[in-house]
Amino acid sequence: MSAHPTGLRLKVCGMREAANIAALATLEPDFLGFIFYPKSSRFAGAHLTPESLAHLPASIRKVGVFVDAPVADILARTTELGLNMVQLHGAETPAECQALKAVGLTVIKAIAVGEQLDQTALLPYIGHVDYFLFDTAGSQPGGNGTAFNWALLEQYNLPVPYFLAGGLELAQADALRNLRLPGLFALDLNSKFELAPGLKDVAKLRQMFTTIRSAFPAGTISSQTKSE
Template sequence: MREPENIAGLVKLPINYIGHIFYEKSPRYVSEVIDLPIPKTIKRTGVFVNADRATIKQTILDQQLEAVQLHGNESVALCQEIKDLGVELIKAFGVDDDFQWNELEAYLAAVDYFLFDSKSEAYGGTGKTFNWDKLKTYPYAKPYFLSGGLSLENLAEAYQFDDERLIGLDLNSKFEISAGLKDLDKINKALKIIEHEQISSK
């Protein structure tokens, strides 16, 4: 998110996180400070790819970030250093059928959450799902977000995935008009689907 009017509309909705991408190669790159009020119920989240500690720390201060998502090949040590700055730390991993869960073990104490996305040579934003059955073999207690190709067509299926460790759905490219510009009508429809699934599951 980077367009002021679009952000202003989005934060009126019952969402938990709003993401800003600080990766220069991304078409959603945010190049300046976003000076807009965000409700305390929504965590302002910065997404970084292989950035150094100093850059991330300064951006946390400039952008008043409450959460950081690391989407590159960041080390366990860097994750711990960023977490120690007092922000929520989310570490993203690209998953495919060959992904080995033991790659996560070293990160368990250094992150608050994992985010599982579709594996790609690029960093995120593929608009494609991975085989969610893979998650049935996830062996750790660490909670995670699901990302990658979520859409109005598969959102109910994702929400019904029977795993209490799945704590959030990352809505991105399938809910955009263009890169960095969310379709608020689609977001509204997505939230209604989620609300319906919550009521149905009670």
């Protein structure tokens, strides 16, 4: 496997203000992620309304990020806000992932990566998730703001494409644009592109998008994602 032939996708995660979301949309990211974990400093909570997302282009996939939330609660939130996808950062089981897929949601299962990546632990999720997201293990379920050793992914051999997360920043742009890791589908950008928690630096993200897209031509959303 290699980087997706129609381009490395870009996801920005952790917004909650309508004006900031609208400004980000002008960059045409492939995915925008909204965090529904109350302990996160980027918790969307009541800040996010259906109106704040209603005018996003259909090409931008809207992702709800959850940590060990009941399936019923996830479905209620995704229905209310018209989200296309869910990203699960807790101990969600393959059965819970399948329950969300069964109603038409695209499912991303986040995997915390430390000094090693045990691919055998991922096998039960194959067929029940659309993507993995590899993030750096830390004190929080996600958003710890540090990178792990990307070389751990050089031997990735599972049929599930993945998002790369974990402290990605503009200083790494050249290294990221040269990545040719098997299975790599998208980059997940968050804490290193902020003016404050939950408020993204659009100018800085524009630089990152330009650099990455010069190496990976932009393409359409993968057929593996669900239509609205």
